[in-house]
Amino acid sequence: MHAVRNIRLCTKDCLCLYVCPTGATDTETGQIDASKCLSGCRACVDACPSHAISLIPAEFPPQQEKTVSVKNALLTLAASKMDQEEIASKLAETTGNPVLRQLAEALGKSNRLMAEDMLRESGYMLPQSRTVGELLESLLSEKQPADFPEAAVKRLLELVNGNTMQEGKASAFEKIDY
């Protein structure tokens, strides 16, 4: 678990520099140096008057199980939203009318956001979720077109796969050291 700073909230009070025992908060990047940050220390989190610092867990709780029934109903809606995004984008692209284009752009964006939310809740909440790892692996095992970004998928599997706690540990949240 290490600390991160939300730059939008940070008001440069610099109390994190004052309390940090290792100097991890003293960087010129605006961000906290994770390699120096002591796991679970949270001195900077508690000291910050603007609540700009929070802790990111090293391991995340496992993805909640989703029933096939719920998943399919959400995916049906997501598919409809993405069809709507496609129609709206096409309208925005092809119309000569700037007012219709503006409306179509708003509709396209809105539909993408709704589709994303449906998909997130259909079992892909965190990038570290087992379901995401399985999806990425299945993409690699299938035959893909020549322009498929295989290197990106492989790199993602290295970076995010298997970062959730073991399935079946019902008390996953209790294991996070708040």
Added chain:
Amino acid sequence: MMRKFVCGICGFVYDESLGYPEGGIAPGLKWEDLPEDWICPLCGATKVEFKEQETVIPEEKKQSSLDEEHQEKIRELSFKELSALCSNLSKGCEKQYRNEEADLFRQLAEYYDSKSSAAFEAQISDLAALIEADLSSGYENANRRAAAVSDRGALRALTWGEKVTRILSSLLSRYEKQGETLLANTNVYVCEICGFVYIGDEAPEICPVCKVPNLKIAQIQRG
């Protein structure tokens, strides 16, 4: 007797006894005497989205056809859905300050976007038909299934999505009636969290659907 009407999108209450003096509606004005093109001052919904407060009927619990649902297989994700899944995971990585992962998921999302673009002629009426299908059956079906297993996350997303879809439906019907005057001398905003679309001079303080502060509400420029 004075009645109250509640906006089904954002929860704004029109109380007949109070009217809405800020919007030039005098206290005591009956709901049916409000102009037909009156819109919710908070979220822009039309009058049809309002329900009388006393007559809110508790949702009837429907028996789910579990046998049928148990035999279902998980739907395959289309390229477009894979694109939305990856663009959302990219945002998830940003929230964890994982920039490399965010870029990689964005790259995948763009790849699937490029694979799904087909040539066709886009019509507003096609959009309206999909919206009506979502509102008449899509959300009801999904809500029933999610409620049957108390899936709180799904129910939360469905609540936001249904409200936003109602707004889109009401926007399309307003555009159909008013044409370009709907957007004349005003601005268009989209909430970057739930997709709520707002037409007005200034973005609301907080999103009336998901309640995020307006630093997450983006203006859509014209031209």
